[in-house]
Amino acid sequence: MTTSTPPAATQHPDEPHDRGRFSEGLNKLRAGVLGANDGIVSVAAVVVGVAAATTDIAPIITAGAAAVVGGAISMALGEYVSVASARDSQTALIAKERRELAEMPDEELAELAAIYQSKGLTAETAQRVAVELTAHDALAAHLEAELHIDESEVLKPWQAAWASAISFLLGAVLPMLAILLPPPDWRVPIAFVATLVALGLTGWLGARLGGSSALRPTVRVVLGGALALAVTFGIGALLGTAIG
Numbered sequence: 001m002t003t004s005t006p007p008a009a010t011q012h013p014d015e016p017h018d019r020g021r022f023s024e025g026l027n028k029l030r031a032g033v034l035g036a037n038d039g040i041v042s043v044a045a046v047v048v049g050v051a052a053a054t055t056d057i058a059p060i061i062t063a064g065a066a067a068v069v070g071g072a073i074s075m076a077l078g079e080y081v082s083v084a085s086a087r088d089s090q091t092a093l094i095a096k097e098r099r100e101l102a103e104m105p106d107e108e109l110a111e112l113a114a115i116y117q118s119k120g121l122t123a124e125t126a127q128r129v130a131v132e133l134t135a136h137d138a139l140a141a142h143l144e145a146e147l148h149i150d151e152s153e154v155l156k157p158w159q160a161a162w163a164s165a166i167s168f169l170l171g172a173v174l175p176m177l178a179i180l181l182p183p184p185d186w187r188v189p190i191a192f193v194a195t196l197v198a199l200g201l202t203g204w205l206g207a208r209l210g211g212s213s214a215l216r217p218t219v220r221v222v223l224g225g226a227l228a229l230a231v232t233f234g235i236g237a238l239l240g241t242a243i244g
Helices: 019-053 057-103 105-118 123-147 157-180 184-209 215-243
Strands: none
Touching (some): 019 157, 019 184, 019 215, 057 105, 057 123, 057 157, 105 123, 157 184, 184 215
């Protein structure tokens, strides 16, 4: 008598079958792209605005350095608070589900069977699935079916905070170099071009890695950056003229 081996599930390489890793990757991508874009736009806007008001390099360096440090801390703090709040919610839901399984296992089993029945299984099949999943790992089964949570994938706020801060700093390097290295007459034009090219690249990269069409997100990011630079340049020029 031979025992047949179940056939391996057919998976398409371009589909996220490992939902946990895919979700984690998207979270890191989101934090990284947002941080880099923020670093590019906010620092470029500050240094372009100051450069429009004065050709003195000291104020430009001071304002740029303040924008880099303050922006990185702000991004890290904002990401930490956001992810920590989501993590606290996940943790509370997991604790609640664990308590309910301990206090009312029969009701929870019936609830799990009802969930699978609502997905199209017959009552008998749904009950059998619920019983087998409960025997294997009751908490994991309920977290997945009811809340779409994996206990091993609870969000990590410090990891997200560091990712945002580092990506912001990496994005901020370009506008700082673009405004500091060229001669005074070329600072603003080069900073404009370098910033818009960098935003185009990050917009395209974020869209492609996320699996969406690249054109619309790229155009949206570039136009937003161009508007920010134009506004701050205008303010800097007006203030520089008024003060001068």
